Amino acid sequence: MSIERHGLSVGIERVGEDFFLTLKAVGKLTHEDYKQITPLLESALDGLEEPRGLVFVDATHMEGWELRAAWDDFKLGMAHGKKFKKVAIWGNKNWQEMAAKIGGWFVSGDVKFFTYHDDALNWLLSDD
DSSP: OOOOOOEEEEEEEEETTEEEEEEEEEEEEOHHHHHHHHHHHHHHHTTOOSSOEEEEEEEEEEEEEOHHHHHHHHHHHHHHGGGEEEEEEEOSSHHHHHHHHHHGGGOSSEEEEESSHHHHHHHHHSOO
């Protein structure tokens, strides 16, 4: 029997004055995954009034999106993209780097792709 893992894990905390959101994507994300996680994310982001959020995305175990899930992801970005100062995406596939560049069009802050975990966190927490 093969077990197919997919979904998003979310961590939320404060780092100094900043809101710190950690997302870990696993497998091929589905519309059902977004139906489960969207209310939690929207509730957490509701209180952010200025772009003070920092986001760390671990995409090292992500395989992609179903088409409807990609649309769900786009809608979340459009609704909340102005709330983030920086988004660091840690991945290991060429398509993830391209997705990060496209996603950067919809976020008011900086979006960067990294192949090393520590590089992503150091950039995210730096003042530049």
